[in-house]
Amino acid sequence: MSAEVIYGKKLAEELRQEMKEETAKLAKNGIYPKLVVVIVGEDPASMSYVKGKQRASEKIGMDSDLIELSEETSEAELLNIINRLNEDKTVHGILVQLPLPQQIDEQKVIEAINPSKDVDGFHPINAGRMLTGQETFYPCTPFGILVMLKRANVSIEGKHVVIIGRSNLVGKPVGQLLLNEHATVTHCHSRTENLREHTKRADILIVAAGKAGLITGEDISEGTVVIDVGVNRVDGKLTGDVDFESAKEKASYITPVPKGVGPMTITMLLHNTIKAAKWIEQK
Numbered sequence: 057m058s059a060e061v062i063y064g065k066k067l068a069e070e071l072r073q074e075m076k077e078e079t080a081k082l083a084k085n086g087i088y089p090k091l092v093v094v095i096v097g098e099d100p101a102s103m104s105y106v107k108g109k110q111r112a113s114e115k116i117g118m119d120s121d122l123i124e125l126s127e128e129t130s131e132a133e134l135l136n137i138i139n140r141l142n143e144d145k146t147v148h149g150i151l152v153q154l155p156l157p158q159q160i161d162e163q164k165v166i167e168a169i170n171p172s173k174d175v176d177g178f179h180p181i182n183a184g185r186m187l188t189g190q191e192t193f194y195p196c197t198p199f200g201i202l203v204m205l206k207r208a209n210v211s212i213e214g215k216h217v218v219i220i221g222r223s224n225l226v227g228k229p230v231g232q233l234l235l236n237e238h239a240t241v242t243h244c245h246s247r248t249e250n251l252r253e254h255t256k257r258a259d260i261l262i263v264a265a266g267k268a269g270l271i272t273g274e275d276i277s278e279g280t281v282v283i284d285v286g287v288n289r290v291d292g293k294l295t296g297d298v299d300f301e302s303a304k305e306k307a308s309y310i311t312p313v314p315k316g317v318g319p320m321t322i323t324m325l326l327h328n329t330i331k332a333a334k335w336i337e338q339k
């Protein structure tokens with residue numbers, strides 16, 4: 057068996073086209089969704105993601121601003137900026153690029169963002185809403201994974217989803233989103249014993265461990281759906297947590313790195329910003 061490859065990049069392009077049409081319609085009703093991205097420091101990967109967010113916003117006709125702060129910015133300075141953005145009625149979505157330098161408490165910053173502008177879906181209020189199955193902003197990477205699975209017609213209800221990774225950005229929220237879809241969810245992490253026993257039992261395996269090549273064809277069963285969320289640079293080359301070539305031979309569906317889950321992250325951010333604008337403006 058050789059898996060069908062799910063290209064998030066292609067799906068992202070289709071969805072962004074639909075969003076472009078939606079922003080044009082909103083503009084006719086005087087609604088102009090606006091996203092503000094804040095970056096602290098000059099980490100090259102983070103810089104490239106925020107530029108990608110800006111480019112993507114512009115392409116669908118959405119307003120966006122980038123606030124670039126120096127590596128030495130204090131927590132108080134950043135919190136002041138967030139307060140100003142919370143008050144600004146023209147701003148619908150606020151995103152602070154992670155990770156932040158060590159002098160800044162990430163959780164404090166996340167909690168300072170007005171939950172109705174929290175297009176990352178990281179605020180505890182939005183996390184709680186997701187936990188209780190309410191409509192809210194879902195974190196972009198997990199939400200992108202859900203949309204990819206649905207668009208590929210992968211059935212989720214009653215299936216055994218095994219997730220490797222328990223970060224607040226990906227592992228935990230993706231488990232919650234799929235539980236809300238009636239999947240049976242197992243979370244594995246760095247202290248899980250006998251990892252392969254778990255991965256072999258997965259109908260859908262989501263790998264977000266940050267370890268290049270952690271999962272190979274030997275770790276999965278025939279027909280498993282494999283979603284690779286890994287972002288690793290090996291010898292300057294971007295690579296996932298899954299050994300694509302060997303896993304592809306056994307999987308039914310598989311996502312590549314690059315061009316898999318990554319592009320969906322930015323797409324769902326655009327989706328959340330449009331949603332924020334509709335909520336705020338139509339109140």
Ligand SMILES: Nc1nc2c(c(=O)[nH]1)N[C@@H](CN(C=O)c1ccc(C(=O)N[C@@H](CCC(=O)O)C(=O)O)cc1)CN2
Nearest residue numbers: 105152153154155176196294314315316318319321322
């Ligand atoms: N505030 C946030 N910070 C971070 C998030 C987030 O969702 N919110 N996620 C990641 C980084 N990220 C977005 O910010 C992100 C990661 C990867 C991609 C992507 O499109 N990847 C491409 C490859 C790009 C490359 O060559 O480097 C792919 O996989 O094809 C987009 C966004 C951490 N921080």
